[in-house]
Amino acid sequence: MTTKSFILPLLVTVLALVGCDDSTKKKEGCGNGLLDLGEQCDGGQLQDATCSSLGYYNLLGQLRCSAVCTYDASFCGGRCGDMMVDSADGEECDGVQLNGNSCQTLGFAGGALACSTDCRFDTSNCTSACGNGYMETGEACDDGNASPGDGCSPACAIEAGWTCTGASPSMCDPICGDSLVVGAEDCDGANLNDLTCQDLGFTGGTLACALECAFDTSGCDQ
Numbered sequence: 001m002t003t004k005s006f007i008l009p010l011l012v013t014v015l016a017l018v019g020c021d022d023s024t025k026k027k028e029g030c031g032n033g034l035l036d037l038g039e040q041c042d043g044g045q046l047q048d049a050t051c052s053s054l055g056y057y058n059l060l061g062q063l064r065c066s067a068v069c070t071y072d073a074s075f076c077g078g079r080c081g082d083m084m085v086d087s088a089d090g091e092e093c094d095g096v097q098l099n100g101n102s103c104q105t106l107g108f109a110g111g112a113l114a115c116s117t118d119c120r121f122d123t124s125n126c127t128s129a130c131g132n133g134y135m136e137t138g139e140a141c142d143d144g145n146a147s148p149g150d151g152c153s154p155a156c157a158i159e160a161g162w163t164c165t166g167a168s169p170s171m172c173d174p175i176c177g178d179s180l181v182v183g184a185e186d187c188d189g190a191n192l193n194d195l196t197c198q199d200l201g202f203t204g205g206t207l208a209c210a211l212e213c214a215f216d217t218s219g220c221d222q
C-alpha cells in the first residue's frame with residue numbers, strides 16, 4: 001500500500017466524520033434553522049405561520065423568529081387578545097380594557113360591562129330600568145311611570161297612535177291623522193270614537209272631526 005493510497009481513504013473517513021458531526025449538531029438547538037421540539041420557529045422556518053394566521057391585524061407585517069425560537073410579532077400590529085384596544089382595527093375593547101367605557105357610558109342604568117372574545121362590548125350584564133324616566137339602551141321611551149295608555153308602555157315601548165321624544169323623561173303625544181283615537185283626541189279623521197251628535201247632547205245632525213282631532217259639531221242640530 002503506498003502512502004498516497006493510505007492517506008486518501010483516511011481523508012475521506014475524516015471528512016465523513018466531520019460531516020456527520022456537523023449534521024448531528026444541526027439537528028438540535030435553537031439557531032440551527034431547523035424546527036426542534038419545543039420551538040415555534042427557527043430562523044426562516046416559521047411553520048407557515050404569518051401575522052395574519054396568528055390573528056394580527058397588519059396583513060403586510062412580517063412575522064419573525066426571535067433569538068429564542070419563539071414568534072416575534074412586533075411587526076404584526078395589534079390583535080384581539082393583546083389587552084390593547086386597537087380602535088383603528090375595529091376593536092371596542094380588549095380583555096379587561098374597556099377603553100374608558102362602562103354600562104353607563106353606553107346608556108344603561110348600571111351593571112357590569114364586559115368584553116367578548118372578539119373584542120366587542122358585551123352588554124349582557126348591563127341593566128336598564130324601565131320607568132325611571134331615563135332613556136336607556138333597549139328602551140324606545142321612558143316617561144317615568146309604568147302606566148299604559150299614555151304613549152309609553154310599561155315595557156318602555158311606544159304605544160300605537162303615539163309619538164314620543166327621546167328625551168329623559170320622554171314626552172309622548174297622540175298622532176293626529178292616523179285614524180286612531182288616543183289620549184286627549186276626541187276623534188281622528190273618520191274615526192269618531194263611536195260617538196254621534198246625540199251622544200254629545202244634540203238632537204241630531206252629522207258629527208265631524210276637525211283637523212286637530214277635536215269634534216266639529218257645526219253639522220249637529222240644536
Ligand SMILES: [Ca+2]
Pocket residue numbers: 078079080081082083084085086091094
Ligand atoms: Ca387588541
Ligand SMILES: [Ca+2]
Pocket residue numbers: 128129130131132133134135136139142
Ligand atoms: Ca329607563
Ligand SMILES: [Ca+2]
Pocket residue numbers: 161174175176177178179180181182185188
Ligand atoms: Ca290619533
